[in-house]
Amino acid sequence: MNIQSEKYHLIQQIIELQNTTVIKKIREVLSGKTSNNDWHHELSSAEKKSISKGLQDLENGNILSHKEVINAVKSKIASLKTYSKNISIQI
Incomplete structure (x- = not known):
């Protein structure tokens, strides 16, 4: 076109x-x-604080890789499945 x-x-x-x-x-x-608008000014104070905390965590090395998060979630799911099986057996 x-x-x-x-x-x-x-x-x-x-x-x-x-x-x-x-x-x-x-x-x-x-x-x-819109060319002069900075989206940062449109954020709430809670959003700005959350971003600042995230940046501080990043600077301090307080982060997890995607693989670590996935493994933690899989582990939690497995433990919840085991827990729910144990509860149903005890009832």
Whole structure:
């Protein structure tokens, strides 16, 4: 598809839009307002604290690899299965 037909299809979609939030976002993109927006300013203080804690954990080496997490989850699932079998036997 060439650029002119792409624009035409976008115009058609915009005309059919009923969602005001999407329309506002399109207006922001077209006006260039979004280029200076920093998503960090839109985060809540709890989200910012959580990100800071994660970065501190990373700096301190307090991390687990994907493989370690998977192994821990598999181990927990196995222990829960064993636990549930023992409970049903005792009843």
